[in-house]
Amino acid sequence: MTANGWIQILFFFGAIALCAKPLGVFLHRVMEGERHFLAGPLGWLERLVYRLGGVSGEEQSWRAYAGGMLAFSAFTLLVTYLIQRLQHVLPFNPQGLGAVEAGSAFNTAASFTTNTNWQGYVGEATMSYLSQMAGLAWHNFISAAAGIAIATALARGLTRKGDGSRWGTIGNFWVDLTRATVYVLLPLCLVIALLFVSQGMIQNLAPYQEVATLEGGKQVIAMGPVASQEAIKQLGTNGGGFFNANAAHPFENPNALTNFLSMFLIFLIPGALTCTFGRMAKDPKQGWALFGAMSLLFLVGAGVTYWAEADGNPILAGLPVSQPIGNMEGKESRFGVANSALYATVTTDASCGAVNSMHDSFTPLGGLVPLFNIQLGEVVFGGVGAGLYGILVMAILSVFIAGLMVGRTPEYLGKKIETREVKLAMLYALVFPLVILAFTAWASVAPYGLSSRNNEGPHGLSEILYAFTSATGNNGSAFAGISANTPFYNTALGLAMLMGRFWMIVPVLAIAGALSGKKAAPPGLGTLPTGGPLFVVLLIGVTVIVGALTFFPALALGPIVEHFLAQAGKVL
Amino acid sequence: MSEIKIALRMTIVTLVLTGLVYPLATTALAQVMFPRGAGGSLVHGGDGRVVGSELIGQPFASPRYFQPRPSAAGSGYDASASSGSNLGPTSKKLRDRIVADVERLRKENPQAAGPIPSDLVTASASGLDPHLSPAAALWQVPRVAAARGASADEVRGLVESRIEPRFLGFLGEPTVNVLLLNLDLDRRFGRRMAAD
Numbered sequence: 001m002t003a004n005g006w007i008q009i010l011f012f013f014g015a016i017a018l019c020a021k022p023l024g025v026f027l028h029r030v031m032e033g034e035r036h037f038l039a040g041p042l043g044w045l046e047r048l049v050y051r052l053g054g055v056s057g058e059e060q061s062w063r064a065y066a067g068g069m070l071a072f073s074a075f076t077l078l079v080t081y082l083i084q085r086l087q088h089v090l091p092f093n094p095q096g097l098g099a100v101e102a103g104s105a106f107n108t109a110a111s112f113t114t115n116t117n118w119q120g121y122v123g124e125a126t127m128s129y130l131s132q133m134a135g136l137a138w139h140n141f142i143s144a145a146a147g148i149a150i151a152t153a154l155a156r157g158l159t160r161k162g163d164g165s166r167w168g169t170i171g172n173f174w175v176d177l178t179r180a181t182v183y184v185l186l187p188l189c190l191v192i193a194l195l196f197v198s199q200g201m202i203q204n205l206a207p208y209q210e211v212a213t214l215e216g217g218k219q220v221i222a223m224g225p226v227a228s229q230e231a232i233k234q235l236g237t238n239g240g241g242f243f244n245a246n247a248a249h250p251f252e253n254p255n256a257l258t259n260f261l262s263m264f265l266i267f268l269i270p271g272a273l274t275c276t277f278g279r280m281a282k283d284p285k286q287g288w289a290l291f292g293a294m295s296l297l298f299l300v301g302a303g304v305t306y307w308a309e310a311d312g313n314p315i316l317a318g319l320p321v322s323q324p325i326g327n328m329e330g331k332e333s334r335f336g337v338a339n340s341a342l343y344a345t346v347t348t349d350a351s352c353g354a355v356n357s358m359h360d361s362f363t364p365l366g367g368l369v370p371l372f373n374i375q376l377g378e379v380v381f382g383g384v385g386a387g388l389y390g391i392l393v394m395a396i397l398s399v400f401i402a403g404l405m406v407g408r409t410p411e412y413l414g415k416k417i418e419t420r421e422v423k424l425a426m427l428y429a430l431v432f433p434l435v436i437l438a439f440t441a442w443a444s445v446a447p448y449g450l451s452s453r454n455n456e457g458p459h460g461l462s463e464i465l466y467a468f469t470s471a472t473g474n475n476g477s478a479f480a481g482i483s484a485n486t487p488f489y490n491t492a493l494g495l496a497m498l499m500g501r502f503w504m505i506v507p508v509l510a511i512a513g514a515l516s517g518k519k520a521a522p523p524g525l526g527t528l529p530t531g532g533p534l535f536v537v538l539l540i541g542v543t544v545i546v547g548a549l550t551f552f553p554a555l556a557l558g559p560i561v562e563h564f565l566a567q568a569g570k571v572l
Numbered sequence: 573m574s575e576i577k578i579a580l581r582m583t584i585v586t587l588v589l590t591g592l593v594y595p596l597a598t599t600a601l602a603q604v605m606f607p608r609g610a611g612g613s614l615v616h617g618g619d620g621r622v623v624g625s626e627l628i629g630q631p632f633a634s635p636r637y638f639q640p641r642p643s644a645a646g647s648g649y650d651a652s653a654s655s656g657s658n659l660g661p662t663s664k665k666l667r668d669r670i671v672a673d674v675e676r677l678r679k680e681n682p683q684a685a686g687p688i689p690s691d692l693v694t695a696s697a698s699g700l701d702p703h704l705s706p707a708a709a710l711w712q713v714p715r716v717a718a719a720r721g722a723s724a725d726e727v728r729g730l731v732e733s734r735i736e737p738r739f740l741g742f743l744g745e746p747t748v749n750v751l752l753l754n755l756d757l758d759r760r761f762g763r764r765m766a767a768d
Contacts, residue, residue, distance in 0.1 A: 007742055049589070053582040064575060071579035079583060124652050138591030174578060181586065186594060193598045194605060200627055203602035203610040208652055211614075211622050213630045214754055215637070221612060221628055221651040228598035232590075245645075245654035248697030250627035251612065256744025315667050316690060319674055323690035325705060325745070329666065330656040332696050333641070333703035336745035340697075357697045358656035367660075459660035481658030562662055571664040 001310045005338030009302050012260065012342060013295070016267045016381075020291060023268065024275025030183045031152045031176060031276070038183045049178045059169035062513025065153060066506055068173040069146060073113050073502070076142060081109040083135040084127070093128035094207035100126060103490035110494040112139035114501035115147060115383060117233070117240025117353055117476035118493060120485045124222035124243050129205055136240055137229040141185055142177065144236025144269075147385025148184070149176030150505055151273055154389045157512030158413050159280045161520060168516025170509070184269070189231040192265065196227040200254035203227040226251055234265035237383045239353030239476040247343075247356045248332055259335055259356060263343055266352045270381035273388040281413055285531030290391050293539045297380040298349055301369050305341040308366035314566040330361030341366065344477075348373035351383030353476025360454070360463065360479040364563035367479070368555065371466050374473040376547040377432060383474065389508045391539070395530065396425045396511070398542045402528050412530060414520030421514055424507040431503045432472060433550040435496050439468040440554065448488045454481025457572035458565065462558035467493060472500035615751060618758060624751055625651075629702040635680060635719040637754045638704070638712050638731075641691055642673060645699025657695040670694075683714035703747035706735050720761045730756050 029036040050057065060068070084100035087093055100108070104121050111118040112135070121127065127136070153170040162168050197203045202223060209221040226242045230252055233239060243249040253259055271291065278287020313327040326337030335343070340357035347354050348370040359370050373380060379390040396412055400422050403410030410417040443449030443464045453460035463479040470477055471493040478484070484493060529535060565572070602610040617623040624630050629640045631649045646653035659666035673693045677684075689708040709731045717724040734753045738744050 004738075004742055011742070049582075049585055052585045054578050055582070068575045068579060071576050072582060075579055075583040076587075079587065122653065122655075124654065133595040134587060134591035137595060138587050141590035141594075142586050174582060177582070177586075181590065186590065189594065190598060194601060197602040197606045197609045200609045200613050202612050203599050204612075205599060206611070209612060209614070209622075209625075211624050214617065214623050214751065214758070215630075215632060215634060217631060219624060219628075219630055219649065219651050221625055222654075223612060225595050225599055227602065227610075228595040243654045243698075245656065245698035245700070248656070249654045250629075250698060250700055250702055254613075254627050256739040260739075260743055312690070313661055313694070315661055315663070316670065316693075319670065320678070320687045321670070321674060321690050321693055322687040324707075325690065327661070327694075328691045328696075329659065329661075329694040330697045331694075332698060332701050333691060333705055333747050334701075334744050339744060355697070358658055360658040360660060361656060361666075363661050454658050455660040455663050457662060459662055462660075479658070479660075480656070481660075562660070566661050570662060571667045572662050 001307060002338070005306060005310065008338050009306065009342050012263055013299065015264055016271045019268060020271040020275045023272035024287070025279060027184065027272055027276045028279040030179050031148070036183070038187065042182055042187070046178055046182045049182065053174060055174040055178070057172050057175045060172050061167055062170055062509045065170055065173045066509045069150070069505070070502065076139065077109045077113040080112060080135045080139060081105050084108060084131050087128040087131045090128070090130050092130035092133070092205060094205070095128070097126065097128050100131070103487050104485055107490040107494040110497050111476065112136050112240060113143060114474050114497040115143035115236070115238055115351060115386070116471060116474040116497045117238045118471055118478065118497065119240055119244070119476070120490055120493070122244040123241060129224055132229060132242060133225055137232055140229070140232040140236045140238040140240070141181055144232070144238065144384045145177045145180035145185060147383055148180040148269070148273070149173055149385065150508060151385035151388040152176055154392055154508055154512040155277045155280045157514070157516040158392065158415065159282070160516050162516060162518040164519050165517040167513045170512045170516050185232060185235060188235055189228070192231040192235065192261070193227045195261070196230055196258055199258045201227040201230060201258060202251045233354060234262045234352065235269065237266055237270065237350045237352040239347060241354060247354045248358070253356055255334060256339070259339055259343070262354065263346045266346050266350045266354070267381045269384045270350055270387040273385065277388060283531060286413065289531050289536050289539070290395070292536045293543070294380050294391065296536070296540060297376070297543070298345065301349065301373055301380070302342055302345040305345050305366050305369040306338055308363045309337045309341045311363065313363065314569070315571065317569055327363055327366070330358030332356065344370050345373065347477055348475060349378065349380035349382070351378040351386050351474050353470065355477050358480055359466070359477060360481045364559045364566055367462065368559035370477065371462070371469060371559065372547070372555065374469045374475045375551045376543055378473050378475065379543055386474065393425050393428050393508065393511070394543050394546070395539055396421060397429065397546070398535070398539045399528055399530065401542060402538060406526070408526050411521065411527060414523065415515050415518045416521070421511055424511045424514070428504050428507045429546055431499065435472045435499045436468045437554060439492055439496055440465050443468070443492065446488070448486065452483040452486055452489060454483070458558050458562040462562065465554055465558055468496055471496040474500050615755070617755065618763065626749065626752065627702055629700045630751060632750065632754060635715050637757065638709055638716060638750050640704065640750045641701055642669070642693065642695045643699040644695045649700060651700055654698045654700055656697045656699060681712065681715045683718070684711050686711070702749055702751060704750055706731070706746055706748055709748040709753065716757070720757065722761055730760065
């Protein structure tokens, strides 16, 4: 490890911390329909979307909100499936690529609808420019906007003055979706995309360039509208790359500046949303407590990964090779080990899944951290919106557990947490390991599951575990050696993504509805303060225990065993 | 209006706005404002024809050129099939590949000083890494100088003038662009040797 590496990590974190409040305040104004500086220049677009969409904007119950979200997701999934299947007869296909195979098209449609952006396909050899723009980047916007919408809805449920009814209203899904898209995602992306192009990220609709290399060989260079997709891929914590190598591809991430901006964009909105939540609760400390818990978990993860990777690849032991710059298999020279380790931590803390290095070739412990981060539920800043609602569910479980310890009815922001809410929160917490571990177990004993591995021994198990963890967590990064474009993996991973998204969002919206109607009581002497360091520690504890204990046996058989094998100099 | 109908209409509205208007408008603006970057940062050789992209690595096997890192993209530096090796830290395949590369590099670089810098035997993430670490470029100087009949100091000078420092002095890693360096070699010492 070098001082310069640590300076880069801390500089990145400082930038996120600085932007959390200004953007958080702006997001609050946008989502609650208050005055803000973009309402003038872009108000016409918001109104136009409502008129064309037939949106009236009345308050919805959680059932209507969830119903709208589910219907929208179903339609958009279908459209993306159809675009891929018909891309050979649609425009913007200069390479003349054929229709995407049905299983892969389903997997990809599910993947982008759920904000996972798992890539079972090779982008530059499979997807036409229309499929990339209208099939995939479109979902990058709307799945991110839906995430912001749902997080806002849950925050409303927690912070609204209830009238004592059994189920309260939580906002309007279409209004939330439109405001997040029109005022936040679109304008930011346009500016960032152009900044990216200025640094060498490509943005064209040209056919692939064929060049004669300096030594006289032939090289076919893939082209495409990359920068526009890259901007929303990072800002919306989507992560689906234009190219197979994702953000390791020099056209998708040309230099250290674009690399820094990419990581910055991943954490930007999730960091700010904690502050938005604090404003909605009319108590900024509530938001900073969440930010604090996330920050500690992030810094520990980044430090461990950096340490593991900087130490070098144990497989080189005994060879006349020097590795002062760390484990460089699967890493790009311009990023080096520090930026690769940081990127891997950021992309898995959030539900992004973009990669600038190949996690499959990380050292065992360096690869353990990304896997563990996703298994925590991606609540360390997390996905756009998904991180906030995830950590709020953990906060509800934390006050419940604290309540059990002292024998008092738990409450959060003055609202009593009762049987119904805890059941829903536990449903959210249990769906996740159930889906991951059940599918992993299945794939680990079936011949059609095992044949896709790229590595032997415990590392092969890690590849399978990572695939289902990533799919269910809607992350999308991979131990990419696994050949996931098979009928079994396309189907199983596609289902895991849909379960990991919708089986978790519906309980969240139900919690929002259940809490929205409740009257808030002023804090008493026995109330656990949820805006201070004590709560931060409790929240981290609950998050780690819910994450770690369920997955520890699987991790022990994968990366942990591999660590000891590697230290002993074994190869398989 | 029922939620289903709104969902259908919003599907179309968002598809047109974010899936077509946004990327096409970005493309138009990018083509006007930054045509070189938008088009792939193509590089021209001495005779004016395009020899590749500044950002995309290409294969070099001749001892007269600096060689790039191993590549897992297609059969090597296939710029329409980007990929890493995805071999893990206990992979026998990885160990065997590295051992073979070490032997080859030792044979090709008998005068090279010190152990081989690790980036010369590790495959990059994209398979298209256009760079080497400065150490990995400098390590190859004796071979290139001998093959070109040039002095090692002169070749080393070319490498040093191609070292790109960290952005703002602290972001990223220092690198050497292999294609640009090799073009420098051709400019200085000529593209072909008499024996070619």
